[in-house]
Amino acid sequence: MNIIDIEKLNLSFGSGVNESKVLHDVCLQIQAGESFGLVGESGSGKTTVLRCLAGQYHHWSGQLSVNGEQLQHKLDKKRCIDMQMVFQDPYGSLHPRHSIETALAEPLKIHKMDNRDERITTILKKVGLDNSFRYRSPHQLSGGQRQRVAIARALILEPKILLLDEPTSALDVSVQAEILNLLKDLKEKEGLTYLMVTHDLGVVSYLCDRVAVMQSGRIVETISSDDLANHNASEPYTRMLLDCCYHTEATNVTAESNIY
Amino acid sequence: MITNSTMKSSSISKSTNANLMMLLKTVGHGCKRIIRNPLTAAGLVVVILLLVIAVFAPWIATHNPLAQQLSNSLQAPSAEHWFGTDEFGRDIFSRLVYGSRITLYIIALVTIIVGPIGLAIGTISGYFGGIIDTVFMRITDIFISFPGLVLALAFVAALGPGLEHAVIAIALTTWPPIARLARAETLQLRKADYIVAVQLQGASATRIIFRHIVPMCLSSVIVRLTMNMAGIILTAAGLGFLGLGAQAPLPEWGAMISTGRSYMLENWWLVAAPGAAIMLVSLAFNLLGDGLRDLLDPRN
Amino acid sequence: MEDTKLEVKNLQISFSHEGSQVNAVRDVSFTLGQEKLAIVGESGSGKSTVGRSLLKLHPKNATVKAEKLQFGDIDLLQANDKTMQNIRGRRISMIMQDPKYSLNPVMKVGDQIAEAYLAHYKVSKKIAKEKAITMLEKVQIRDPERVYSLYPHEVSGGMGQRVMIAMMLIPEPEIIIADEPTSALDVSVQRQVLNLLDELISERNIGLIFISHDLDLVRNYCDRVLVMYAGRVVESIKASELENAQHPYTQGLLKAPPRIGDIRNRLPTLQRDPSWLFN
Numbered sequence: 001m002n003i004i005d006i007e008k009l010n011l012s013f014g015s016g017v018n019e020s021k022v023l024h025d026v027c028l029q030i031q032a033g034e035s036f037g038l039v040g041e042s043g044s045g046k047t048t049v050l051r052c053l054a055g056q057y058h059h060w061s062g063q064l065s066v067n068g069e070q071l072q073h074k075l076d077k078k079r080c081i082d083m084q085m086v087f088q089d090p091y092g093s094l095h096p097r098h099s100i101e102t103a104l105a106e107p108l109k110i111h112k113m114d115n116r117d118e119r120i121t122t123i124l125k126k127v128g129l130d131n132s133f134r135y136r137s138p139h140q141l142s143g144g145q146r147q148r149v150a151i152a153r154a155l156i157l158e159p160k161i162l163l164l165d166e167p168t169s170a171l172d173v174s175v176q177a178e179i180l181n182l183l184k185d186l187k188e189k190e191g192l193t194y195l196m197v198t199h200d201l202g203v204v205s206y207l208c209d210r211v212a213v214m215q216s217g218r219i220v221e222t223i224s225s226d227d228l229a230n231h232n233a234s235e236p237y238t239r240m241l242l243d244c245c246y247h248t249e250a251t252n253v254t255a256e257s258n259i260y
Numbered sequence: 261m262i263t264n265s266t267m268k269s270s271s272i273s274k275s276t277n278a279n280l281m282m283l284l285k286t287v288g289h290g291c292k293r294i295i296r297n298p299l300t301a302a303g304l305v306v307v308i309l310l311l312v313i314a315v316f317a318p319w320i321a322t323h324n325p326l327a328q329q330l331s332n333s334l335q336a337p338s339a340e341h342w343f344g345t346d347e348f349g350r351d352i353f354s355r356l357v358y359g360s361r362i363t364l365y366i367i368a369l370v371t372i373i374v375g376p377i378g379l380a381i382g383t384i385s386g387y388f389g390g391i392i393d394t395v396f397m398r399i400t401d402i403f404i405s406f407p408g409l410v411l412a413l414a415f416v417a418a419l420g421p422g423l424e425h426a427v428i429a430i431a432l433t434t435w436p437p438i439a440r441l442a443r444a445e446t447l448q449l450r451k452a453d454y455i456v457a458v459q460l461q462g463a464s465a466t467r468i469i470f471r472h473i474v475p476m477c478l479s480s481v482i483v484r485l486t487m488n489m490a491g492i493i494l495t496a497a498g499l500g501f502l503g504l505g506a507q508a509p510l511p512e513w514g515a516m517i518s519t520g521r522s523y524m525l526e527n528w529w530l531v532a533a534p535g536a537a538i539m540l541v542s543l544a545f546n547l548l549g550d551g552l553r554d555l556l557d558p559r560n
Numbered sequence: 561m562e563d564t565k566l567e568v569k570n571l572q573i574s575f576s577h578e579g580s581q582v583n584a585v586r587d588v589s590f591t592l593g594q595e596k597l598a599i600v601g602e603s604g605s606g607k608s609t610v611g612r613s614l615l616k617l618h619p620k621n622a623t624v625k626a627e628k629l630q631f632g633d634i635d636l637l638q639a640n641d642k643t644m645q646n647i648r649g650r651r652i653s654m655i656m657q658d659p660k661y662s663l664n665p666v667m668k669v670g671d672q673i674a675e676a677y678l679a680h681y682k683v684s685k686k687i688a689k690e691k692a693i694t695m696l697e698k699v700q701i702r703d704p705e706r707v708y709s710l711y712p713h714e715v716s717g718g719m720g721q722r723v724m725i726a727m728m729l730i731p732e733p734e735i736i737i738a739d740e741p742t743s744a745l746d747v748s749v750q751r752q753v754l755n756l757l758d759e760l761i762s763e764r765n766i767g768l769i770f771i772s773h774d775l776d777l778v779r780n781y782c783d784r785v786l787v788m789y790a791g792r793v794v795e796s797i798k799a800s801e802l803e804n805a806q807h808p809y810t811q812g813l814l815k816a817p818p819r820i821g822d823i824r825n826r827l828p829t830l831q832r833d834p835s836w837l838f839n
Contacts, residue, residue, distance in 0.1 A: 042746055056459075075460070087457065089453060096454075096476075107461040150457075172773065173773070173813060174816045178829050184825075199747065202817055202818040245747065
């Protein structure tokens with residue numbers, strides 16, 4: 001069964017002559033327990049898909065369903081329990097005036113959950129932070145530690161789905177490795193489903209089972225990570241992205257004639 | 261069960277302790293930075309002095325500010341009367357000292373009224389946008405387009421002169437800039453990831469505004485309010501001068517200048533002393549506001 | 561490599577903050593000839609600080625000390641503001657990360673390029689404009705006349721970075737310092753911009769200091785790599801020999817990023833050794 005089902009998702013901004021369509025008939029089926037990547041260059045609409053699921057845009061058309069239930073255009077509390085999100089910028093995703101404990105207790109208070117203290121201790125342990133981090137404020141943490149807190153905050157409501165918006169692209173490579181390992185472990189232990197947006201095919205290949213490649217608001221190809229690695233991509237755009245990713249080839253390719 | 265609850269309470273007290281420590285640290289750190297800038301420090305000293313004088317007025321004042329002694333009227337400054345006496349023989353120094361209470365009362369009252377109103381209207385308007393924003397902002401525009409003193413005059417004229425009415429009148433003219441400021445801050449904040457994150461946690465709009473957005477707007481609103489205090493003092497003095505604020509025999513600084521005006525040429529101290537007090541205090545608030553802006557503004 | 565353009569010996573940079581001194585860069589030494597030298601490190605390693613200090617663009621609270629900071633016949637340590645003004649842009653220029661922030665938003669891009677030329681050469685505005693248009697052609701912008709009169713918000717990221725390159729190259733500098741010039745760009749555009757930069761600098765015998773966090777990118781693009789960790793150069797190595805890097809930090813950086821077709825179940829994480837701070 002598909003845990004996330006996106007059918008003909010369309011979204012545009014502006015109206016009249018200024019109307020610009022950012023998503024064209026996007027269809028995605030993601031199975032429970034799967035880790036699904038959404039790749040593309042900037043402006044391809046990959047983050048927009050994520051934000052539609054996260055209830056940030058209300059004027060999309062098409063059908064979104066999670067767990068077989070159709071999503072309303074407005075965000076409701078049920079969806080929050082099903083699905084949480086981790087953001088790209090670890091410096092912007094934590095409230096600068098809230099201590100880690102306040103940040104983690106907030107979702108529990110909103111959903112009136114008990115045993116807050118225990119839950120916070122447990123979740124911090126799960127993301128590899130000890131209990132002393134509770135009383136710190138975000139500016140005392142490094143980027144990697146902040147991202148761990150952000151993951152803890154997303155997981156504290158025990159959602160089944162995690163939306164990941166370039167969770168490691170703002171981090172140094174060594175820290176990225178730690179966070180990717182953590183995400184991989186958490187997925188296995190908690191049986192999570194990931195929908196991850198990224199521009200890094202290496203990250204996709206490490207963490208995801210399947211990938212959808214997006215270009216200017218359309219999905220051009222959906223392919224398994226293995227096929228991607230074995231050069232079985234059929235779309236020229238996918239192959240171009242792959243090409244750029246193999247840096248070894250980069251210097252051998254002469255500058256293409258201007259595209260402007 | 262008992263151990264569980266004690267554990268909980270101990271951890272909670274630990275967390276409040278930690279928060280308190282953090283707060284103390286920031287405050288201590290802030291004080292250090294304020295003192296480093298001499299102008300801000302001077303402003304802070306004057307404001308603290310004003311507070312001390314207001315609180316200990318009965319001990320500081322040398323005479324009863326209201327006691328008339330006609331035989332002793334219009335005395336020049338001397339050891340007995342430091343700033344001289346007015347036309348009824350009242351000690352001007354003592355009147356200034358008691359007048360600081362009135363000034364502080366007006367400032368405090370206006371700030372308490374204006375801060376929350378401006379903050380609430382601004383953040384609500386900025387957070388929801390759309391029709392709510394349009395309505396709130398047009399109302400703000402209407403208030404902003406009146407000259408402050410004229411609106412205050414009209415208001416006092418309608419309600420009758422008096423200290424409380426003056427306060428309401430001043431408050432009416434000072435909230436719109438605060439609302440604008442809070443709205444501008446909110447517009448930037450509402451797209452921030454941490455606000456999106458808390459929306460995605462299912463928080464209600466009220467919760468997001470009051471627990472997540474307001475704390476972020478607070479620092480710039482405080483700075484703005486501090487800067488406004490100078491203006492409030494001047495408007496209050498202006499209303500007092502026109503006879504629309506505090507009523508005689510209250511020793512309000514503006515009213516003191518107003519009555520002293522008739523004797524100004526021969527007895528300069530009647531006007532100079534309260535005038536200097538007004539200038540000094542409003543200058544101090546401006547300097548303090550400038551310093552606070554440097555201190556609290558996250559962009560610096 | 562024969563002619564040394566820049567020689568840096570024991571460069572030390574410290575910042576004073578709230579009365580305490582923080583050493584951001586310690587004992588950094590290197591020479592730059594007509595080559596592409598990469599400075600690689602993670603955030604906070606001091607790589608950008610080194611780049612900026614060469615042009616004396618460091619903030620006021622920084623102290624720069626060095627045994628030697630020789631650029632051609634000029635001793636940069638002794639150089640006064642006026643000399644620096646003549647060097648900046650004219651003889652050493654700098655390309656920043658994001659064209660969005662380094663271009664003046666209210667000025668046509670072409671005029672900005674022309675002005676970069678006018679700042680160092682006494683010619684008429686007309687000649688400067690012609691120069692700018694030829695330069696735009698050089699950075700492979702089709703229809704340079706049209707692009708000349710665009711404003712920065714009207715150009716894409718890739719084109720913006722081409723404009724930046726044009727602006728930096730037009731006074732014909734001897735050294736270019738590029739601080740993460742492509743990390744704000746998409747991969748496909750990234751490659752084009754890098755190839756373009758490569759062609760232009762080899763054509764004009766320019767020395768390039770390429771500051772980046774991306775070891776993979778640098779190993780194929782540059783000739784030599786300085787790896788920085790916590791303000792120190794831990795390893796200086798030919799790019800082609802990176803495979804055989806000795807320092808565990810360099811090795812860690814090389815192994816950390818996941819690659820396509822990666823069958824590793826876990827990514828190796830870097831174990832930071834405090835002893836790295838003492839060699």
